[in-house]
Amino acid sequence: MNKPAISVVGLGFVGLSLALVNAKKGFFTVAIDNNEEKIKKNSSGKTPFYEPLLDSYLHYSIKSKMIHFTRDLHEILNTDITFVTVGTPPSKQGEIDLSQLKSVTNDLAKILKEKKKRHLVVIKSTVVPETTKIISKRFKNTNVGILVNPEFLREGSGIHDLLKPHLIVIGEENKKDGDALERYYLDFYEKPPEILRTSTTTAELIKYANNAFLATKISFINSIANICQNIPDSDVNTIAHAIGKDTRIGPLFLKAGPGFGGSCLPKDILGLIKFSEKFKDANILFKAVRQVNQNQPYRILEIMKEMGVLQRGKRVSILGLAFKNDTDDIRESVSIKLVNVLLKKGLDIRVHDPMALGNFRVLFGDKITYCTKIEECLEKSECCILLTDWKQYKKLRRINFIKKMKDVNIIDARRVLDQSKFQELNFRAIGLGSKIYR
Ligand code: UDX
16 A cells, blocks of 8 residues: 655644654655745755754655655645644633634645545644634535644654654544544554544543643642742652652652743643633633742742842853753743843843753843853852753752852752752752752
């Protein structure tokens, strides 16, 4: 059986990763985006953002001629399955903005009108329940099947997650189209994961439920951390380890920190709050999860105040700007909120990040100092905040701080430092969620 040809519309993090993995797996892939610069960059072998493995996948796909980048949506006609991965960012009011999705699916319906052979349009963008039902009406007089197939990729491990997903969800309007998409996945994976077949609406809600649960776990453990913060000799990491041993709870997503950021969890929890506003009491929990997350960065400010460093003119070093490690993405990153507050208070801010300095500079220009080396960032500093769990920060030892800082005050918001190496010191190092090493 011939492999189906694939098209991917919208080359953000999900779309580009998906297109490249398909090409690598031997599916001819047409990768489409309306941004000319993105198409030019990708075609010349340059990825527009940092993501592990993406570069090598791009080079391979171009070399093997299994990928074709274009702005022309009509080129979907040379393919059998179109994955729609356009952005659904939050609107000003917090509901998701479906304008890109509406516009693309409108165009797709027009282009596919005359196509005789069955074509699948698969929505991968995150959309609120029942969106696909509405979109589907546009394809009424065409030979097109509409499906929902949510994606659970994490930035920083997108390629890995595509190659080894924990589950494939197929939301379908009819069995035949669901079967066709399932056949593609059976061909894609040597050892296919569980494939769950469901309605389009359930599939849409699965994505929200998944992200809302992850967000809930994080806000839960951050709430425990906030208790620990106030009681000597208690430690949130040990508590997370203990409760994670209970298989009903599980160990993942229980790492206390400065709060969750990124392009998905904050957007989706707010999207779910807005969507369920009309149903009585449906969003009480989600509102609390969001509230905890919004307050979390203030824990850092409280510690700074306690340390006596939240004062005009004090020099502060921030290690880590990306919303998590292994990405240059700063969307909804706590670093932005924190730097804004510190700037208002008149502190002298130095920042370091292995990947995200360029993106941060676009936001803050010459208001702060950007350092490509950790030592440079710590120079004469009076407070250091570790904000992202990059692996290079885990290697830092007492001496690295002592040698460079004017006053050694450390706030380890990610608990990346080896606590045993920071005890019994005559300087102050505090991990969020612990009073132990101070
Ligand atoms: C998330 C979902 O994990 C993924 O399934 C979905 O497809 C997209 O949204 P991503 O945004 O890449 O992925 O990041 P994720 O790894 O989930 O982390 C989100 C935020 O939570 C980060 O700021 C991270 O540092 C924080 N986090 C995560 C914690 O603070 N503690 C944890 O235990 C885990």
